[in-house]
Each structure stands twice: as structure tokens, then as C-alpha cells.
Amino acid sequence: MPDLPSSARVVIIGGGISGCSVAYHLAEIGWTDIVLLERRQLTCGTTWHAAGLIGQLRASQNMTRLAKYSADLYRRLEAETGLATGFSQRGSMTVALSADRHEELLRQASMARAFGVEVNPLSPGEIKAMYPHLNIAGVVGGVHLPGDGQADPANIALALARGARMRGARIAEGVKALRVTADRGRVTGVDWQAGEETGHIAAAMVVNCGGMWGRDLAAQNGVTLPLHACEHFYIVTEAIAGLTQLPVLRVPDECAYYKEDAGKMLLGAFEPVAKPWGMGGIREDFCFDQLPEDFDHFEPILEKAVARMPMLAEAGIHTFFNGPESFTPDDRYYLGEAPGLAGYWVAAGYNSIGIVSSGGAGMALAQWMDRGAPPFDLWEVDIRRAQPFQRNRRYLRERVTETLGLLYADHFPYRQMTRARGLRRSPLHEHLKARGAVFGEVAGWERANWFAEEGQAREYRHDWGRQNWFANARAEHLALREGVGLLDMSSFGKIRVEGRDACAFLDRLCANRIDVDPGRIVYTQMLNAAGGIESDLTVTRLAETAFLLVVPGATVQRDLAWLRAHLDGAAAVIVDVSAAEAVIPVMGPRSRALLQRVSPDDFSNAGFPFGTAREIEIGLGLARAQRISYVGELGWELYVSTEQAAHVFEELEAAGADLGLRPCGLHAMDSCRIEKGYRHFGHDITDEDHVLEAGLGFAVRTDKGDFIGREAVLRKRAAGLSRRLVQFRLTDPAPMLFHNEPILRDGRIVGQIGSGAYGHTLGGAVGLGYVPCTRPGEPAAEMLAARYEIEVAGRVFAAEASLVPMYDPGSARVLS
Structure with a gap:
């Protein structure tokens, strides 16, 4: 019978390089009572046959930070543990x-x-x-x-295992984790089997490092871990x-x-x-x-x-080798605590970059488990991005057929997946398709990105310049700016919070004041204790005890998990109602005229001011109109029950013909929002970005009472900002900005663009990016007096910089 304890602080399932790294790093920060269970032998699944390439550069700053950490770790492991890792820094x-x-x-x-x-x-x-x-x-x-290299994957894993054992971790081979046990939404331990022997280890935390077995293990507890093995x-x-x-x-x-x-x-x-x-x-x-x-x-x-x-x-x-490795629907691995089951952690799905990723991933997960928060923004690989439908095995089989090859495909901007598409569709999908929509996908949702003209191919033709839809998006952009455009944002996440304590609960989680009159819309952020942005959302008070939270479609699971984790016994119910309503934004200077044609309600400034929501009659039905904008123009978002959405669309289209109403896609919306300086979660604002440094202090009310992050806001106000989110416009109209282009201040790289798009009204590429202050609280005028440039593919271009939106800085158009 294996020498296993009856209880442990954490049980790690899986003895590949991922599990060994998690054990090593938890032990390194001082955890004891660590048990790692390996069903057969360490490294016997995928790790042993990996190619062992150690490439530091990844698709983002934080993924690169993790890969660089791995390379540094593998350099020093041999001296620490006495086991050679085969690391060779040959570039x-x-x-x-x-x-x-x-x-x-x-x-x-x-x-x-x-x-x-x-x-x-x-x-x-x-x-x-x-x-x-x-x-x-x-x-x-x-x-x-030059800093890249290669190593022996199995020896790295064994060195990590030895390092973990040296600090007291217990590693048991030949012990299969049968199931993770849980009670009332929390992990309670692991049932195991070794030969004919069975047993149980009580533990409040479990880490699923099961690799290609991880999906089925997670499914036993209703945890979504979307991965599938490929040859x-x-x-x-x-x-x-x-x-x-x-x-x-x-x-x-x-x-x-x-x-x-x-x-x-x-x-x-x-x-x-x-x-x-x-x-x-x-x-x-x-x-x-x-x-x-x-x-x-x-x-x-x-x-x-x-x-x-x-x-x-x-x-x-000498050898023709074929071995299985696990791949995910978006070619990014999974880290973090699974939503819906407290204490169930994941580190799996490495898409053939597990060796270079696991060192840093193990470090980051260990710190996350220890501190209750990730060490820096890890949204790219956060398990909370996984959608419940993605546990479907046919979906995974079809998608990973494509994602393996995408590792070496051209990584063009706006590239779309082609397999396993069409699952989540708006009620307007067929209407938009009939009008030339070319769809992209986010979180499984099919969304109209742009509209093809009559006779134009409905497909992306990718390159690094102005792609084949550039003129289409420009026409849609100008419709939103000068006339009236109609979008479909049914993919928005919609979360209803209702109950006696709903207002107090949300006021504690949100930085802005939520206790407003029914019918008011509040733009706000949910912050963490460091003042970082966990969620960017609007909260509409529907009634005294009922609120609607609107979040990006990609973050619904993350936001639900954050809300539920902080409920703390409050008398409130949290329900995902995303599928219940379509969302039809009607935007542009002629939007008021259009809505007055299809509804008898009052849309005047006095009768329907910005930031309000109310039920309206429209066509033969009803909708909730919310006067708010993500494009920087006069407009309303119409929330329509799904069964009435097609009717409302048809009414708007018929009434808007002579007003120049145009269906618009997400590319045009993105172009408009970046001109207006509106932030995008995951690119411009993350849980690592302080709300004040993101320029969102106007949405923070420290005088309302206590809320999560309040003390961090007060500290930052007192100490002064250490960096600011700045808007840039290239003065040369030719180059394109997409993401991660370096920002130069007075000739020195100081940061990178978070998100970029072409500003058709401003006449050049526009981007948002953080610039460090030369000293805490550096005056805005001094920061803007510097010379700024953006590097694009090795060439440097002059850029204008602004701390206020370059387009309509006073929001006169939104409030018109």
C-alpha cells in the first residue's frame, strides 16, 4: 500500500512537467502537506516525448514573462537539484x-x-x-x-520533482486519482487507487494537471476543461x-x-x-x-x-515518432481556479508548448493559490474564459483539427477560426447574413464583423496592411459618425442580480455608486484589493431590488465567478440571462430621428437623458431602450426579448431607408470606440491595471462608503500615478496598428500598444497604451510635452499623444 497521508493541504493530479512544476513552486514558497499523484510514472503521458524547445517570445508581455522565467529556472535547476536538465542556450x-x-x-x-x-x-x-x-x-x-534554446523535457520534470521532494512534497507514482470529491460547491479531497488498494485524501485544494486526461477528470465534477489530444x-x-x-x-x-x-x-x-x-x-x-x-x-x-x-x-x-499532445480551442492553455467549484485548480492544455510554459505557469499558479490572486494579468490563459459548451467532444475534435496547425500559420490580425463554427447565433443572424454579413467568432458567438457589398466575396483576405474589408468598415464607420448605423451586440453577457441585499452587494463590489434611482445606468468597474480592474461593465437598476449587469461576451464566466465568490451570504440571486435578450444598438446623429419613427415614446434630451433606461413601445412590441454608447455618438441600445428581435430589426430597417440606415459590424464599432478612447477589457484594462492609471477615476466614488479596492484607490491618489493610459494617433496615415507595437518616449521604448485600430475620422491608426511617469504624479502637461513614436515592423513613426479622447473630448455628440 502506498505511503499516503489521510489529509493534505493540496493534492496535485498528474506527474508531467506541469504537475511537477506546481509541486515545486508551492513547496518553494513554503507550503507543506503537498501530495502529487501520478497514475503510472512521472512524465509518461506527453512530457517524455516533447521536443523540448525553449522559446522566450510569446504573443503577449505576460506570456513572454512566464516563458523567460521558465528559461531562467531550467538554467539553475541542475545546480539546485543535481539532476541535469539538458538546457542548452544556443538561440x-x-x-x-x-x-x-x-x-x-x-x-x-x-x-x-x-x-x-x-x-x-x-x-x-x-x-x-x-x-x-x-x-x-x-x-x-x-x-x-540568442536567449532561446532547448532542453530535455523528462529531465526537467524529474528535476522539478526532486526539488519539490527536497522541500517536503510527497510524490506517489502508480496511484490513480479516481475522482475529486466535493460538497456544497467546495473541493473536499481525492479518492485514489493503487493496484487493489483504494483510499481518500482529504484536501481543500486540488490541482488538475492531468494533461490529455484532464478533460474527462474535470467533467466528473462538472468543470469545463476544453482540450483534446492530437497526434x-x-x-x-x-x-x-x-x-x-x-x-x-x-x-x-x-x-x-x-x-x-x-x-x-x-x-x-x-x-x-x-x-x-x-x-x-x-x-x-x-x-x-x-x-x-x-x-x-x-x-x-x-x-x-x-x-x-x-x-x-x-x-x-533513426526514429519516426507519433505521440499525443493536448490542444485547446484557442491555442492557449488553462490556469486558475475553476468557476463553480471552489478549490478546484487547473494547469493543463499546453498546445505543444508545455515545456517552455510549465516553469512559469507553475510559478504563477502557486502564487495565485497562495495569495488568492494571480501575480499579474493572466486573462489570456484563465480557465474562466472557457465556455460550458466547449466541453462538447465533437466541438473539440473539429476545432483542434485546426488549432494545431495554427501554431505555424500566419498570425494575421483579425484571423478567424474556420472549424466548429456556427454554434451560438443571434436571433438576427439570418437577417444579417442576407445583408452581406461576414462573421467572426467570440466565445462561440457568431458576430457580424463587416458587411460585404453586392458581388463582393464574403471572406477575409488577410494581410498586414489594409485588408479587403477596409473600405467596407470605413463606410460603416462613417454611417455611425454622420448618419445612423445598426449593430447586433446580442453576444453581450447579461447578468441579473436580484434580491433584498442586491444593492448593498453590488455597491460593495463596484467602484461607482450603484444605489441610484430605478431606470439609471451606471458605468463602473469591479476592482480587486490592489485597485486592478476585474470587470468593466454597466449596471442598470431595473427596480429597487433588481439590477442588470452587462459585460463583454467573452468574460461572462469570469464575471459570474467573481460575483458568486463574493456573495458572502447576501440575500441576492445571480442569474446569467444572456440568451434572453437580443441587443440592437442604434447609433449616430440620426438615431433619434429613426427611433421616433418606430416608437411613440419621447427620445428628446429632456425626456430621455443619457444614462437612462426605460421600456418603450417599438413596432408591434416592447423593448428596453438604454441610452448609452460604445461608439461615441448619440444612440440607444435596444434590449429586445429574443422572440421579438427579428420584428424590431425589420421595423427599424423599413423606417430607416431614407435616413441612410446601414448595418454595421464590429470592426467599425472598434474603430469608433478607439477614436473615442473607450477602453477594451483584456487589452487596455486588466486586473493588473490600476483604475486611476487607466484613466477611469471618473467612475470611482470613494465617498460612497467601503468597496473592494477603495483603500488602493486612496493610496494611489495620495502617492501619485506611476503610469497613465495614453491615446496615440500616427501622423502618417499609411501604417496600421493592431496590438503590442512598442511606444517610444523621446527615443526610448517605454511600453506597448494595448489595442489599435484605424481611425477613419481621425485619419490615421489610433492606439491606446500605458506610458510610465518619470516620477510619481508627473504632471500631464509634462508627459504630453515629450516626443512620442510607435515602432511598426522595425520602422518608427511619429505619433500624437493625448490623455483625453482625440474625438469629441467633451462628449458633446454623445449628449446631443
């Missing part, structure tokens, strides 16, 4: 075979500089000098990251004479990566159409297993590789 190189890919690499190089990662652009000649075995025919250019292929050659140490090489245009190790060459692939695996479950004895070879599937990659690396033609194949 990495990525080459481009097209102008579009080269633009992507140059943008990534700019981003790397903003993140403090050393990077060097390379010409084809420089690539050849650094990698003489490479055929550079068709190579346009590339980038080199992943690579070959290892026989020893090649004269082959010396080389940097890791990626040729994404040919779906290939190359790694020299001990005089042999490993060639791996991320093919465009992957092979999902394990649809019928994973057999019980799976341990250090390989999957059947499929040379026909790998052959197209190998054929291009032999042309790209001619020495492969003479090299014998």
Missing part, C-alpha cells in the same frame, strides 16, 4: 518565405524589444552564415533570438557526420521545426490539418506509449524539409 532562428511572414517576424521583433527580449533581424545571407546547412532559396529574411509527428535522423551544435530552426511556411541534438537532427511538424486522437478515451495502461506511424500524413512535410535541408536526403531515419 533560435525563424525564417520567412513570404513578404507577409517577414512582416510578421519584424513585428514580433519589435514586440520582443518592447518586452526586453534580445532579438536580431537577419538577411538571407546572415541566415546562411549562421545555418550553413539551410537552402535559402525563397528565404526573404528572418529573426534570431504530433517528428522524425530523428541517424547521426550525421560533421553536424555541430546549431540554433533551433523554425520554417513556419513549411510547417516545420528543426533541432540538432547530439549530432542528429530532429524534424517536427505542425501540419495545417491535424489528426485528433483518443475520441474513444485513452486506454488504462497508456504509459510511455507511441501511436501508430502514419508516413503518408507526414510525407508532405518531409518532402519540403529535404529540399530545405539537403543533408536530410542522405541521412537515415
Whole structure:
């Protein structure tokens, strides 16, 4: 019988590199009573056969921060534990075979500089000098990251396990976690089995590090952990004479990566159409297993590789390997506490970057568990982004067929998934489709991003400049600015909070004053104890004891979890009512005229002031009109019961023909909102961003009484701001801003753009980004007197900077 305790502070399920990292880092910060259960042997699932590439640069600053931490950790583990990790800092190189890919690499190089990662652009000649075995025919250019490298994945995991044991963690192999037990919404422990023996460990915290087994384990407790295994292929050659140490090489245009190790060459692939695996479950004895070879599937990659690396033609194949790895619907892994089950934590779904991710992910999760809050913004990988429908296995099978290949696809802005689409549709979906809508997807919702003209192809044609829908979005933008536009925002999350204590409960969670008259709309944030923004929302008081919270569609699960975690016995009920109502924003200077044609109600400024909500008659039915705007113009959002939404749309369309009413998409809305300086959660504002530094102090009422984050707001006011969110406009109308472009102040990189879009009214690309103050409380005038530039793909462009919206700073148009 295994030597297991009857209770522990935490039980970690899964002995791959992820579970070992979590155990190591919890032990490092002083936790005791840590138990890790591994069903077979450490590393026997996916870790043992990973390629072990250690690339520091990821898609965002915080993901890069985690990857850099991993690289630093793996450098020092051998000295600490006595186990070699095989870490070799030999750098990495990525080459481009097209102008579009080269633009992507140059943008990534700019981003790397903003993140403090050393990077060097390379010409084809420089690539050849650094990698003489490479055929550079068709190579346009590339980038080199000297700090990257490679390591032995299994040895890293074993070193982490030894480090955890050295600090008192207990690691048990050959022990299967049968189920996680729970009572009244909280974890209570883990039932286990070892051979014929069974037992139970009582614990208030469990971490699911089950890898490709993690989804089914989570499902036992109703936890959504959307991942699915895919087959992943690579070959290892026989020893090649004269082959010396080389940097890791990626040729994404040919779906290939190359790694020299001990005089042999490993060639791996991320093919465009992957092979999902394990649809019928994973057999019980799976341990250090390989999957059947499929040379026909790998052959197209190998054929291009032999042309790209001619020495492969003479090299014998020592190993043809096929092993399973888990992938997620959006190619991002999962961390954090699962919504709906307190104490159930997750670190899984690494999308073939588990080795470089797990060191940092384990550190971040350990700190999160210890402090009750993540160490910095981790929304990209937060388990709360997962939607309940994503546990559907057919959905996952279809989606991961695509997401594996997207690792090496061109990462164009606005790129849309093509598989597993069409699940969540607005009641207006078919109406919009008939009018030329081209849809994108967020949290499973199909949303009209732009509208094609008669005879125009209804598809994205991606590049890094002005894409094929640029003129369409401009026309929609101008309709919103100059006439009247109609949007469909039915994907908004809608949460009803009702009960005797609802007002006091929300007043404690929200920074703005919620105790207002029924019919008033309050723009507010929910803050954490550090003053960071947990949620950006509006709260409408429907009645004395009833409130409607409107949040982004992507954050509904996060916001529900935050609300429920802080209910603390208050007499209030929290219900997700997102599907109950369609939302039809009618925006623009002619919106009042349009609504007066379809409704007998009073839409005048005096009769219907900004920030109010009331029931109106419209067409043959009823709706709730809310006078608020996310585009910076006069307008109303119409909340319509789903069964009446099509009728209301038809009434508006018929009445608006001679007013120039135009259906508008999300790209036009985004362009308008960024001109107005409106923030977007997840890009411009996160739980790491202080509400005052985000420029949202106008929505904070410290005089109303206590609320979460109040003390942090008062401290920041007293100490002065250390940075500010600034709006930028490029003075050259040609370049495009999207995300993460470096901001230069007086010639020095000081930050990066959070979100960017083309401002059709302002006549150039517009972005929002944080700029550090030269000293706490630096005066605004002094900050704005500096010279600002934005780096785009290695080129620097002059930028205007403003702390107030460049478009309609006084909001005269919104209040007109």
C-alpha cells in the first residue's frame, strides 16, 4: 500500500512537467502537506516525448514573462537539484518565405524589444552564415533570438520533482486519482487507487494537471476543461557526420521545426490539418506509449524539409515518432481556479508548448493559490474564459483539427477560426447574413464583423496592411459618425442580480455608486484589493431590488465567478440571462430621428437623458431602450426579448431607408470606440491595471462608503500615478496598428500598444497604451510635452499623444 497521508493541504493530479512544476513552486514558497499523484510514472503521458524547445517570445508581455522565467529556472535547476536538465542556450532562428511572414517576424521583433527580449533581424545571407546547412532559396529574411534554446523535457520534470521532494512534497507514482470529491460547491479531497488498494485524501485544494486526461477528470465534477489530444509527428535522423551544435530552426511556411541534438537532427511538424486522437478515451495502461506511424500524413512535410535541408536526403531515419499532445480551442492553455467549484485548480492544455510554459505557469499558479490572486494579468490563459459548451467532444475534435496547425500559420490580425463554427447565433443572424454579413467568432458567438457589398466575396483576405474589408468598415464607420448605423451586440453577457441585499452587494463590489434611482445606468468597474480592474461593465437598476449587469461576451464566466465568490451570504440571486435578450444598438446623429419613427415614446434630451433606461413601445412590441454608447455618438441600445428581435430589426430597417440606415459590424464599432478612447477589457484594462492609471477615476466614488479596492484607490491618489493610459494617433496615415507595437518616449521604448485600430475620422491608426511617469504624479502637461513614436515592423513613426479622447473630448455628440 502506498505511503499516503489521510489529509493534505493540496493534492496535485498528474506527474508531467506541469504537475511537477506546481509541486515545486508551492513547496518553494513554503507550503507543506503537498501530495502529487501520478497514475503510472512521472512524465509518461506527453512530457517524455516533447521536443523540448525553449522559446522566450510569446504573443503577449505576460506570456513572454512566464516563458523567460521558465528559461531562467531550467538554467539553475541542475545546480539546485543535481539532476541535469539538458538546457542548452544556443538561440533560435525563424525564417520567412513570404513578404507577409517577414512582416510578421519584424513585428514580433519589435514586440520582443518592447518586452526586453534580445532579438536580431537577419538577411538571407546572415541566415546562411549562421545555418550553413539551410537552402535559402525563397528565404526573404528572418529573426534570431540568442536567449532561446532547448532542453530535455523528462529531465526537467524529474528535476522539478526532486526539488519539490527536497522541500517536503510527497510524490506517489502508480496511484490513480479516481475522482475529486466535493460538497456544497467546495473541493473536499481525492479518492485514489493503487493496484487493489483504494483510499481518500482529504484536501481543500486540488490541482488538475492531468494533461490529455484532464478533460474527462474535470467533467466528473462538472468543470469545463476544453482540450483534446492530437497526434504530433517528428522524425530523428541517424547521426550525421560533421553536424555541430546549431540554433533551433523554425520554417513556419513549411510547417516545420528543426533541432540538432547530439549530432542528429530532429524534424517536427505542425501540419495545417491535424489528426485528433483518443475520441474513444485513452486506454488504462497508456504509459510511455507511441501511436501508430502514419508516413503518408507526414510525407508532405518531409518532402519540403529535404529540399530545405539537403543533408536530410542522405541521412537515415533513426526514429519516426507519433505521440499525443493536448490542444485547446484557442491555442492557449488553462490556469486558475475553476468557476463553480471552489478549490478546484487547473494547469493543463499546453498546445505543444508545455515545456517552455510549465516553469512559469507553475510559478504563477502557486502564487495565485497562495495569495488568492494571480501575480499579474493572466486573462489570456484563465480557465474562466472557457465556455460550458466547449466541453462538447465533437466541438473539440473539429476545432483542434485546426488549432494545431495554427501554431505555424500566419498570425494575421483579425484571423478567424474556420472549424466548429456556427454554434451560438443571434436571433438576427439570418437577417444579417442576407445583408452581406461576414462573421467572426467570440466565445462561440457568431458576430457580424463587416458587411460585404453586392458581388463582393464574403471572406477575409488577410494581410498586414489594409485588408479587403477596409473600405467596407470605413463606410460603416462613417454611417455611425454622420448618419445612423445598426449593430447586433446580442453576444453581450447579461447578468441579473436580484434580491433584498442586491444593492448593498453590488455597491460593495463596484467602484461607482450603484444605489441610484430605478431606470439609471451606471458605468463602473469591479476592482480587486490592489485597485486592478476585474470587470468593466454597466449596471442598470431595473427596480429597487433588481439590477442588470452587462459585460463583454467573452468574460461572462469570469464575471459570474467573481460575483458568486463574493456573495458572502447576501440575500441576492445571480442569474446569467444572456440568451434572453437580443441587443440592437442604434447609433449616430440620426438615431433619434429613426427611433421616433418606430416608437411613440419621447427620445428628446429632456425626456430621455443619457444614462437612462426605460421600456418603450417599438413596432408591434416592447423593448428596453438604454441610452448609452460604445461608439461615441448619440444612440440607444435596444434590449429586445429574443422572440421579438427579428420584428424590431425589420421595423427599424423599413423606417430607416431614407435616413441612410446601414448595418454595421464590429470592426467599425472598434474603430469608433478607439477614436473615442473607450477602453477594451483584456487589452487596455486588466486586473493588473490600476483604475486611476487607466484613466477611469471618473467612475470611482470613494465617498460612497467601503468597496473592494477603495483603500488602493486612496493610496494611489495620495502617492501619485506611476503610469497613465495614453491615446496615440500616427501622423502618417499609411501604417496600421493592431496590438503590442512598442511606444517610444523621446527615443526610448517605454511600453506597448494595448489595442489599435484605424481611425477613419481621425485619419490615421489610433492606439491606446500605458506610458510610465518619470516620477510619481508627473504632471500631464509634462508627459504630453515629450516626443512620442510607435515602432511598426522595425520602422518608427511619429505619433500624437493625448490623455483625453482625440474625438469629441467633451462628449458633446454623445449628449446631443
